[in-house]
Amino acid sequence: MGDTNASIPNSDKVELLNDRAAITELIEHILALAADAGLKDAAIFAIRLAIEEAITNAFVHGHENLSSDLPIVVEYQITKGEIQITVEDQGPGFVPEKLPDPTLIENLSKPFGRGVMLMKAYMTEVLYNSQGNRVTMRYLAS
Amino acid sequence: MSDSRLRVSKIDEITQVEFIDRNILDEANIQAISDEISGLIETESTPQILINFANVDHLSSAALGALITINNKTKEKGGTLRLANIDPQIYEVFVITRLNKLFNIHETLNEAMEQFN
Numbered sequence: 064m065g066d067t068n069a070s071i072p073n074s075d076k077v078e079l080l081n082d083r084a085a086i087t088e089l090i091e092h093i094l095a096l097a098a099d100a101g102l103k104d105a106a107i108f109a110i111r112l113a114i115e116e117a118i119t120n121a122f123v124h125g126h127e128n129l130s131s132d133l134p135i136v137v138e139y140q141i142t143k144g145e146i147q148i149t150v151e152d153q154g155p156g157f158v159p160e161k162l163p164d165p166t167l168i169e170n171l172s173k174p175f176g177r178g179v180m181l182m183k184a185y186m187t188e189v190l191y192n193s194q195g196n197r198v199t200m201r202y203l204a205s
Numbered sequence: 206m207s208d209s210r211l212r213v214s215k216i217d218e219i220t221q222v223e224f225i226d227r228n229i230l231d232e233a234n235i236q237a238i239s240d241e242i243s244g245l246i247e248t249e250s251t252p253q254i255l256i257n258f259a260n261v262d263h264l265s266s267a268a269l270g271a272l273i274t275i276n277n278k279t280k281e282k283g284g285t286l287r288l289a290n291i292d293p294q295i296y297e298v299f300v301i302t303r304l305n306k307l308f309n310i311h312e313t314l315n316e317a318m319e320q321f322n
Contacts, residue, residue, distance in 0.1 A: 083231050108263070108294050115230050115265050123232065166303040172277060174270035177302050181266055184301045 073100070073141040078134035081122045089137060090114050093148070096141045102204055109185035110146060113200050116178040117150040125152030125196055144204035149197060156195030210238045213245065219321050220245055221314070223257040229268040239271035243278055252284030255317050259290040269304060276308060285309065289317040 073096045079089060093114065094107050102110070114137075121135040138149040165176045183189045188201040212223040222242060229235060246252045254275070272288070279286040289311040291299070299305040311317035 083233065086231070105294070111263060112265065112298070115263075119232065119265065119267060171303060171307045172273055174273040174277075175266075177266035177269055181298065181301065 074139060076136060076138040079118070079137050080134050081126070081131060086118055090118075093139050093141070093146075096139075097146050100141045100146070101144050102146065102202070106202055106204060110148075110202050113182045113186045113189075113202075114148055114150075116182050117148070117198050117200065120178050120198075121150050121152035121154075124157065125154030127154065129154060145202065147199065147201045149199045151197035154196050156192075158195055159191050209241060210234060211241055216318070219253045219255055219318065220249065221255045221257060223259065224261050227260055227262045229261060229264040231265075232267055235265070235267045235271050238268075239274060242275050246275065246278050246282065246284070249282070249284065252279050252282055252286075253321050254279055254284065254286045255314065255321075256286070256288050257290050257314055258288060258292065258295065261292065261295060264295060264298065266302075269298070269302060273304070273307070285321065287311060287317040287320065289314050 077089060079085060090111060094111055097110055098107060118135065118137070125135070126133055133153050135153070136149075136151045138151075140147045159179055162179055163170055163176060165171070165173065165180055170176065179189075182198070182200060185202075186200045187203045188199075190199045191197065192199075210225055212225060214221045214223075222245070224238070226234060229238065242254070242256075246254065256272075256275075276286045287309045290313065291310060296305070296310070299308065299310065309317075309320070311320065
């Protein structure tokens with residue numbers, strides 16, 4: 064593993080439109096940097112899933128009643144063995160604590176409501192701002 | 206959506222469905238897959254559906270939602286949906302969400318095929 068850049072964080076803040084090719088390109092770029100920073104396959108799987116869920120939530124729920132040409136903002140910082148990703152939409156936000164538990168028997172056959180729980184399950188830390196329109200996720204290699 | 210995202214074959218009364226894509230993540234793709242499988246279910250009186258995950262490396266919660274909808278539609282018609290060949294990392298997603306309790310999941314296609322009837 065090349066450590067020459069280990070002390071220099073790879074970070075960026077980008078506006079992202081709801082365009083699948085652009086979303087995939089950004090995610091693949093972040094994951095390549097994460098792999099370079101020493102994160103292993105299981106971590107890459109986790110981070111991919113969490114970013115996908117956060118971006119989907121931002122567009123599908125956050126921007127549900129907004130113009131489709133509004134961007135979200137994705138910010139990432141990658142250091143050796145660690146990544147932090149923030150996804151912010153321009154919507155009104157939501158209260159994550161009020162989401163129903165999708166693992167309860169009565170909710171198992173509902174085809175929605177699993178994104179946030181997967182983000183929390185796969186990332187080391189998941190925090191929302193008070194408005195609920197910005198999520199910050201951190202993965203720390205154990 | 207004219208381009209199929211699936212390979213479909215029928216063996217006896219069982220419809221086998223295989224995903225072409227390795228990543229089942231984005232909304233448009235998932236909607237197309239869901240619509241296509243729903244179409245297959247509608248043509249059967251008692252749908253017996255086996256979904257082969259052999260090619261799948263990643264899926265999202267939206268994909269899980271589509272599978273649940275497919276499962277619900279299959280059950281409404283008195284049919285059965287089975288899933289097979291799920292990569293261990295993806296199976297973990299089913300375990301975390303407890304959807305391994307909802308779906309009939311089998312290690313291999315043969316094992317799944319034997320369970321129909």
